[in-house]
Amino acid sequence: MNMKKGIMGRQILFAILSVVLVAIIAFGVNIGCNQTEVLAPNEIREYEGADLSSINDFRENSIKGPQEIDVGSYTLRITGLVTNTTSYTYDEVLNMYQHYKKVVTLDCVEGWSATILWEGLLVKDLLAKVEPLANAEVVIFRAYDGYTTSLPIDYIMDNDILMAYKMNDVDLPPERGFPFQLVAESKWGYKWIKWITEIELSDDIDYRGYWESRGYSNSADLDKSFFGD
Amino acid sequence: MTNQQLVRRSIHWTLTALVIIYLITGLGITEYRIVEPLTLGLLTKSLAQKIHMSIEIPFIVFLILHIWLLPLLKHFRSRKLRNN
Numbered sequence: 426m427n428m429k430k431g432i433m434g435r436q437i438l439f440a441i442l443s444v445v446l447v448a449i450i451a452f453g454v455n456i457g458c459n460q461t462e463v464l465a466p467n468e469i470r471e472y473e474g475a476d477l478s479s480i481n482d483f484r485e486n487s488i489k490g491p492q493e494i495d496v497g498s499y500t501l502r503i504t505g506l507v508t509n510t511t512s513y514t515y516d517e518v519l520n521m522y523q524h525y526k527k528v529v530t531l532d533c534v535e536g537w538s539a540t541i542l543w544e545g546l547l548v549k550d551l552l553a554k555v556e557p558l559a560n561a562e563v564v565i566f567r568a569y570d571g572y573t574t575s576l577p578i579d580y581i582m583d584n585d586i587l588m589a590y591k592m593n594d595v596d597l598p599p600e601r602g603f604p605f606q607l608v609a610e611s612k613w614g615y616k617w618i619k620w621i622t623e624i625e626l627s628d629d630i631d632y633r634g635y636w637e638s639r640g641y642s643n644s645a646d647l648d649k650s651f652f653g654d
Numbered sequence: 655m656t657n658q659q660l661v662r663r664s665i666h667w668t669l670t671a672l673v674i675i676y677l678i679t680g681l682g683i684t685e686y687r688i689v690e691p692l693t694l695g696l697l698t699k700s701l702a703q704k705i706h707m708s709i710e711i712p713f714i715v716f717l718i719l720h721i722w723l724l725p726l727l728k729h730f731r732s733r734k735l736r737n738n
Binding site: 535 | 683684686687698699700701703704
């Protein structure tokens with residue numbers, strides 16, 4: 426009698442477990458169906474015959490990790506030795522200036538590089554609008570995470586230096602510097618500031634940015650050592 | 655300890671030290687956000703990179719010595735014995 430009861434008990438237990446298992450599976454499938462799958466951005470990997478690196482080929486080496494910037498409250502300020510100190514929203518920056526595309530390779534001092542199709546606006550167009558004063562010598566870029574770097578104003582004005590909002594035809598992801606990254610062509614990677622929030626024009630030719638004040642070259646020319654002057 | 659043993663041991667220990675420094679400074683470049691506070695700010699990214707780059711050639715030289723010293727010595731010894 427007791428044995429029979431035991432078998433019955435086990436059968437009931439198995440039945441309950443089976444029902445629970447089926448319910449879990451059904452619930453799981455249902456959850457799976459409702460979940461939003463994150464698809465990889467549709468980046469291009471070739472442009473006019475040139476092979477491009479992937480957005481994911483970059484090493485994350487920023488000073489405080491990737492920054493999440495709320496595009497709604499974002500402003501780009503242009504300050505310092507300018508006639509008109511200006512502040513733009515993200516959309517204003519995108520809508521007010523001519524857009525350009527260019528394939529440029531970023532060379533990092535860590536030894537890796539990435540060739541990307543950058544899309545953005547020219548920094549010199551931005552500066553032309555605010556009318557730099559005659560004594561402005563240096564363009565200081567500041568980022569959301571506190572990172573800074575600087576470049577001579579002549580370098581910005583004499584070259585087509587982009588402030589990019591797209592790479593390989595997709596918007597910059599947060600870890601790559603959304604909303605804007607500087608494409609400091611022919612300069613080492615630490616000049617390619619991400620998450621730009623302020624551009625200041627200065628006459629301080631001795632100004633040194635974050636890495637420059639920690640021993641890296643201020644000129645950062647690719648054809649020279651990244652240590653030294 | 656013979657001279658040969660002393661040389662071999664010196665090479666091995668120097669290479670060990672170089673490997674450790676090479677690894678730590680390598681991490682000091684790529685993982686500077688961790689290494690710098692761990693070393694109380696002593697091993698900065700730029701210092702790590704300078705050390706890392708300056709020990710590249712000594713590292714290769716000692717690695718080659720470490721690999722080839724024993725076979726070379728054996729080779730020379732056998733040649734010497736053959737000549738005698």
